[in-house]
Amino acid sequence: MTSDKKILVFLVDDDALFLKSLEIDFMANTAYEIKTFATGEACLKNLSDNPDVIILDYYLDGLDKHAINGLIALDRIKATNPHIPVIMLSSQDKIDVAVNCMKHQAFDYIVKSETAFLRLQKAITIAFHYQQMEKALSWYMEKM
């Protein structure tokens, strides 16, 4: 990432309070530009903005039974652009949920807690590190 370009982060969660608290955390760091969405549908509509990373709540259909859930949103994001790293968020610390997310090609799975933001930041850094390695690799492959 070059220093003049901000990292565009999509935050998707139907819990307005948690969404806001994450947004506040991210806004404190000027390297990020944040867009928040309350539903998976709204996030998908805006994929043309080319987010660098998407942070997606697992349980988006909790209260609105007609909304798409996090996994479907994840699948659709991946179908549109498989290169965007998607980090899943959930308030439940459950292994089967985590494994399921990873099987659907989530980059990471993070439990909502006081330290969620720190762990998100770490995950984002790692995701970009991978992206850079992949880019470098494909560059070298082309050279060869």
Add this chain to the structure above:
Amino acid sequence: MQFERKPFKMTGSITAIIQLFEPKIQEKNLKLIKNYDTSIPLILLGDPVRLHQILINLVSNSVKFTSNGSITIDVEMLHQDENEVIIEFKITDTGIGIAEDKIDHIFENFQQATSDTSRLYGGTGLGLAIAKQLTEQQGGTITVKSILDKGTTCSVIMPFQKSKLELEPETEIIEMDPEMKGIKVLVVEDIALNQLLMKTLLDDYGFECDFAGNGKVAINKLENNTYDIILMDLQMPEMNGFEAAQHIRYNLNSNIPIIALTADVTTADLRKCKAAGMNDYISKPVNEKLLYAKIIDLLKKRIPGKEPIRSKCIDLTYLSNRTKANPELMKEMIRLYLDQTPVLIGIMKKGLAENDWDTMHSAAHKMIPSFSIMGIRQEFENLAKMVQEYSGTHQHPDKLPELILQLESICLQACQELTEEYNLINNSQR
């Protein structure tokens, strides 16, 4: 440190330990050889729990690091006189062994094995340090001989008093309270080994624990995390237990239960602890059952409804830290809470009325993160977690109405207090 001196059957102890490891030993296709010296008196005086702890540590290491061959457990009486016997416990394996230059260090590893290491290695590597400490404090010795790739022999030599007493009825197992899960304990203790001992105890209870090396660190941690109870050592550098407790009560205005830990019973002045605002005290070495009972007792007293708590239920320290006390952001967060929470409660009650498990589950689930954001205590968050769990697993339908009622009343209180805070922030901006 003090150890119990109670009558116990040595054969029973050894059998219990072997039984514990038999499945693992069979699974790994190892041979188990037991040589028990039958001249050992049937009943001895000592601390069987500590002895188990020592032997379990040693045997589990042997089993873990041996992939073929055998594990041999020898129990031999080396010496006896009128009053006492000296017994050697020897655990020999045919495992990977330890390099000669490492043997001297294997007992020391605990120094770096703080909560970090134990999280990585799941408590291993600490076993020998604990075993050594426990052995030596009971007047015993522990030695290790090993040849790399051939195997290891650990020997523990320990004295036991002879006894003419009858056995007390066996009541070693702690009755666990199934409601008391996921309790977060802050252990304020400067000595690493005591931290470890406490961790093993708390792990056994199924509690989570965090450590602070002195009162100052503890206060820092309390400002940034939520705990259910504090175990407080009294003698510590920087800030001792009395000062820390006073600070927690009068400066942080927290009524979190605090149990004082003290090494010396004679100086354990319950009045002095009470004066500093602590709820109870327990002397070291800690008796497992007593500690568990005290923790459960204090936590149960705090379950809402049993005691009129009219103190504030919210605490905006966390929010203020997160927003860097930016009034606009704080107002926005509070407004979101005020908008969202009554709706969630409404949905939950509707779900209850219609026997709609999924709806109750979802609403409780969505509510959970808000508790820590608004600094609402863990015990109340646990109400939401219980609603989530019961409705998710379709259990205890009889308990749900009461839980949801309690949750509603605490959320209403939170909303009231937050409205006041909101107005305060608003006024101060003018």
